[in-house]
Amino acid sequence: MFQEKLKEFEPVFYPKSIAVIGASATSIKAGSLWVGDLRSAGFPGPIYPIGTSGGRLGDLEILPNLRLIPGEVDYVIVAVPRQSVLELLDDCAAKNVKAVHFFTAGFSETDTHQGRKLEEQMLEKARQGNFRIIGPNCIGVYCPEHRIPFLMGILGEDGSVGFVSQSGGIATKLATIGIARHINYSKGVSFGNGIDLDASDFLQYLAADPKTKVIGAYLEGTRDGTRLFKTMRKVAEVKPLVVWKGGGTEAGAQAALSHTGSLASSAAIWSAMLKQVGAIEVNSLEELTDALLIFQQLGRGQGIRAAIIGGLADGGGGNSVAAGDACMENGLKVPPLSYETKHKLSELLGEVGNILCNPVDVSQAQFRGLATLFQAIDLVVGDPISDIVLIQEDVEILLPIYSPKGVEEINEFVIELGRMQSKPIVVVLPPSSVEAERLQIEQKLLTASVPVFCSVERAAKAIYRLNQYSRRQEAR
Amino acid sequence: MVKSQNLLTEVESKELLKKAGIPVVEAKLARSKKEAISLSREMGFPVVLKISSPDVVHKSDSGGVKLGLANAAQVGKAYSQIISSVKQAYPEAGIDGVSVQTMAPPGVEVIVGMSKDPQFGPVLMFGLGGILVEILKDVSFRIVPVTERDAREMIKEIKGYPVLQGYRGQKPASVPALEQLIVKVSQFVEKNPQIKELDLNPIFAYPDRAVAVDARIILE
Numbered sequence: 001m002f003q004e005k006l007k008e009f010e011p012v013f014y015p016k017s018i019a020v021i022g023a024s025a026t027s028i029k030a031g032s033l034w035v036g037d038l039r040s041a042g043f044p045g046p047i048y049p050i051g052t053s054g055g056r057l058g059d060l061e062i063l064p065n066l067r068l069i070p071g072e073v074d075y076v077i078v079a080v081p082r083q084s085v086l087e088l089l090d091d092c093a094a095k096n097v098k099a100v101h102f103f104t105a106g107f108s109e110t111d112t113h114q115g116r117k118l119e120e121q122m123l124e125k126a127r128q129g130n131f132r133i134i135g136p137n138c139i140g141v142y143c144p145e146h147r148i149p150f151l152m153g154i155l156g157e158d159g160s161v162g163f164v165s166q167s168g169g170i171a172t173k174l175a176t177i178g179i180a181r182h183i184n185y186s187k188g189v190s191f192g193n194g195i196d197l198d199a200s201d202f203l204q205y206l207a208a209d210p211k212t213k214v215i216g217a218y219l220e221g222t223r224d225g226t227r228l229f230k231t232m233r234k235v236a237e238v239k240p241l242v243v244w245k246g247g248g249t250e251a252g253a254q255a256a257l258s259h260t261g262s263l264a265s266s267a268a269i270w271s272a273m274l275k276q277v278g279a280i281e282v283n284s285l286e287e288l289t290d291a292l293l294i295f296q297q298l299g300r301g302q303g304i305r306a307a308i309i310g311g312l313a314d315g316g317g318g319n320s321v322a323a324g325d326a327c328m329e330n331g332l333k334v335p336p337l338s339y340e341t342k343h344k345l346s347e348l349l350g351e352v353g354n355i356l357c358n359p360v361d362v363s364q365a366q367f368r369g370l371a372t373l374f375q376a377i378d379l380v381v382g383d384p385i386s387d388i389v390l391i392q393e394d395v396e397i398l399l400p401i402y403s404p405k406g407v408e409e410i411n412e413f414v415i416e417l418g419r420m421q422s423k424p425i426v427v428v429l430p431p432s433s434v435e436a437e438r439l440q441i442e443q444k445l446l447t448a449s450v451p452v453f454c455s456v457e458r459a460a461k462a463i464y465r466l467n468q469y470s471r472r473q474e475a476r
Numbered sequence: 477m478v479k480s481q482n483l484l485t486e487v488e489s490k491e492l493l494k495k496a497g498i499p500v501v502e503a504k505l506a507r508s509k510k511e512a513i514s515l516s517r518e519m520g521f522p523v524v525l526k527i528s529s530p531d532v533v534h535k536s537d538s539g540g541v542k543l544g545l546a547n548a549a550q551v552g553k554a555y556s557q558i559i560s561s562v563k564q565a566y567p568e569a570g571i572d573g574v575s576v577q578t579m580a581p582p583g584v585e586v587i588v589g590m591s592k593d594p595q596f597g598p599v600l601m602f603g604l605g606g607i608l609v610e611i612l613k614d615v616s617f618r619i620v621p622v623t624e625r626d627a628r629e630m631i632k633e634i635k636g637y638p639v640l641q642g643y644r645g646q647k648p649a650s651v652p653a654l655e656q657l658i659v660k661v662s663q664f665v666e667k668n669p670q671i672k673e674l675d676l677n678p679i680f681a682y683p684d685r686a687v688a689v690d691a692r693i694i695l696e
Contacts, residue, residue: 225595229619269593272617275633276626 001238002204009205011098012134012197013143013187015074019048019097021088022079023062025055030079030103030151032057037153044147046071066091077140079103085136086121093129100126102136103151108193109137119195126196138192139168142175144185145211150175159184161292162212164202166191167246170218170285177289182446183296186211198223200231207235214240214295216288220247229273236278237476240300240469242291243279245270278472280465287461290453294462297451298424301467303387305333306460307380308359310392312373312410313366313401320359323392323428323456330460334358341383348376358385366401374413381423388424390459395441396432404437411441415448426459427452482672482695485528486535487575489693493676496664498657499687501580507573509555515576516551522579525554526690527562531569533692538565544579551576580689583680584640584649588658588688590620590665590674598665600658602627604636605678612636622662627655640681649681657686672696 018038022031035049035057048069049062056062063069066076066088076097078088082104092100102122107115119136126133134140142150149155150172156179163185165171171190178185186209189202199219206212215235222228235241245267274281282288306327310320327334336357337345345356349364349372360380365373381389391414398407418425427445429452432438442452453459484492490500504519505528506512516523527540535541539561542554555574562571585605593599596619603615616630631637631654642648657679665671672695676688 222595225593225619226597229596266593266595269596269599269617269619272599272630273596273619275629276618276622 001234002208005201005205005208011074012132012141013148013205014146015045015098015148017046017048017071017073018043018075018077018148019050019066019069019073020077020079021050021066022077022103023049023051023057024053025051025057025062026053031077033151034077034079034103035060037149037151038147040153041147041149041155048073066095066097069095072096074098075141076100077103078136082106082115082118082136085118086125089122089125089129092131093125097129097131099132099134101134101138101140102192103139104135105137105192107136108195119193123195133196134189135192136195137168138190139171140190142171142185142188142190145187150188150190154179157182157184158186159296160186160211160213161216161296162186162206162209162214163188163216163218163292164191164199164206165189165218166194166199166220167218168192170246173285174216174218174289177285178292181289181293181452182443183289183293186213194223200224200227203231203235203241207238212239213299214292215242216292217241217243218288219243219245225273229277232274232277232279240295241277241279242282242288242295242465243274244282244284244288245274278469280468282465286458290458290462291465294426294451294466295469297446297449298466300473301387301463301470302422302424304331304464304467305335305385305387306390306463307337307383307386307388308334308390308392308456309377309380310359310361312391312393313363313397317361319392319394320361323390324359326456327390327460330457331464332460335385337380337383338385341379341385344379345376348372348379370402370406370409370413373410377413377417381417381421381425386423388426388463390426390428390456390463392428392430392456393441394430394432395438396434399434399437407437407441411444415445415450418448418450425450426463428454428456428459430454483530483533484693484695485530485572485575486526486691487528489674489691490688492668492693493664493688493691496660496667498660498664498676499685500691501577501687501689503575503577505573506555506576509552512555512574512576513548513551516545516548519576519578522546523551524577524579525551525558526575526577527558528572528575529562529566529569530572532562532566538562580680580687581682583682583686584646585678586640586649586654586681586686587675587677588661588679589677590661590671592672593619598671600630600662600665602630602654602658603634604639620662620666622658624655624659627658627662630658631655647683650684650686653684653686654679654681657688670696 020031020034023035038047049057049060051062107119139151144158154175163174168190206215308323324334342356362376365376445452487503487505490503493500504515506515522544525542526535545551587603587605589601598620600618601615603609614635616633618626618630640649675692679688
């Protein structure tokens with residue numbers, strides 16, 4: 001599907017060379033920052049700074065005009081005021097450039113006639129010159145594999161998650177949260193006003209891109225809803241597509257239906273559209289990154305029956321009650337453990353009653369040693385009543401009871417458990433007063449492909465969404 | 477009263493819908509009391525009379541609808557009442573006459589509507605009739621073209637879905653029949669981009685079929 005897009009977008013995500021217009025040797029300009037970021041990131045091809053100041057940026061000579069570049073240029077980043085963009089595009093055409101990214105803002109988003117007119121002229125020049133435009137008013141392309149960072153040198157590891165974002169701010173957050181939580185991106189893009197290449201184009205590319213396994217999107221609106229609708233329908237057939245639609249107020253009244261007047265709002269229409277195409281709708285940056293993380297780590301859902309191992313050391317109590325509620329409220333099922341498992345657990349831990357039901361309290365293991373704890377966890381995981389297991393670890397309670405070494409062993413066991421059998425394990429690590437230690441554990445688990453969330457609510461939502469996609473695929 | 481040049485009458489709307497294979501309770505225009513009585517006899521009692529005017533959108537608000545008329549005398553009286561109360565309410569309204577149709581047996585009331593979204597074009601809406609749609613806003617939407625699966629999902633999505641499965645002795649509504657109806661409405665509006673708004677309200681859904689009792693189309 002959309003295989004032709006791979007070749008078309010090669011110069012966008014894998015340019016052989018990049019020119020940056022708006023670099024300066026004498027003052028701090030966005031263009032200079034971009035050149036520096038590309039160099040520090042280790043971009044593998046030639047970088048050409050262009051600017052009127054002359055002089056050098058490091059060992060790179062700043063040329064006054066694009067046409068003076070000795071070699072070929074695939075991709076151009078424009079970071080100069082809008083007044084000079086049309087002339088620049090003539091240079092791009094003359095230089096046979098493939099794609100032009102406009103960091104420059106001040107176009108249709110200012111809602112002025114002048115801004116819109118300028119965009120029309122830019123588009124016309126792009127058509128004539130046979131190159132594509134990204135933006136304007138955006139931060140462009142992110143491709144860790146090809147060492148293209150976002151502005152300010154943001155660059156994470158190469159991975160399997162792709163994203164498109166109308167907003168540069170959200171795109172940057174996706175990238176930085178990705179670095180923090182090991183959500184590793186194949187490609188990302190912020191396309192701003194999207195006068196030429198827009199969400200539909202990039203979604204088509206990501207659907208075809210063999211490196212991308214799951215796609216996230218942040219959208220605020222669309223210039224061609226019909227095309228977006230058709231595109232998303234196709235994209236969601238082949239890859240999980242998680243969409244966060246921001247800003248739900250525009251044009252609500254016009255979208256209202258004849259008899260029912262104000263019933264229809266634009267937000268309701270967007271939700272309906274996303275459901276219809278089989279995309280997974282989320283409502284915040286947290287939900288978007290949580291969903292991308294779980295899709296990256298687990299691929300697809302095996303079911304929504306959760307076994308919850310509450311409070312590894314502090315006992316379940318209210319935490320278990322809350323965990324059970326959080327799962328049920330977010331669409332998961334929390335069936336009781338089988339009689340056999342409960343019986344074995346009670347023999348092992350010397351406990352009776354409902355605390356061995358589900359959520360399960362295994363805290364009594366602390367008096368019998370780690371081996372007993374591991375056996376108890378094994379028993380819960382092995383019970384066929386669940387499709388997925390949530391383990392709550394409260395680091396500040398675990399540390400004094402099991403010592404740092406014991407806690408390390410527990411997490412190594414969890415990682416091993418995740419590897420050894422097919423039932424997915426998810427860890428919930430709530431924020432605590434020992435953040436440094438907690439973060440260390442989180443990093444270790446994430447690196448080993450165990451999804452980690454900071455609350456049961458967020459874990460439950462993500463698990464539900466993972467299964468939402470699988471169920472839709474099965475029903476196809 | 478909404479003054480609209482582009483509002484098709486119920487009779488015109490239903491003719492178009494019927495041609496598109498969408499089940500409607502057929503309505504015919506009577507321009508006189510005499511004609512109303514003869515059409516009623518032809519169709520069979522009980523019948524319903526409604527004002528037919530391009531200028532009156534909400535027919536029942538102005539006394540423009542009379543239900544369950546069981547004989548010629550009642551039809552004659554209703555005809556006069558409708559004409560006089562609409563004239564009183566909207567002295568400026570142009571009146572074509574009165575539409576005559578058989579009184580459909582009671583079923584589960586649902587509505588299907590279409591309007592145009594500025595970003596996605598024609599959008600269909602589905603909901604249960606009456607208070608559930610007007611007060612609780614219990615409706616679902618899908619972008620045209622709506623597939624059978626989309627239609628099924630939009631029917632099942634509303635909170636009032638159990639009502640369609642029958643409650644308190646009321647007979648259930650045929651979900652497949654509603655699906656078919658929605659898909660046909662989607663095809664109809666796709667083929668006719670000049671339609672700006674469409675309203676099938678109410679549709680009566682029965683255990684084996686569904687039929688639009690009233691219909692309204694507004695052109696661009």
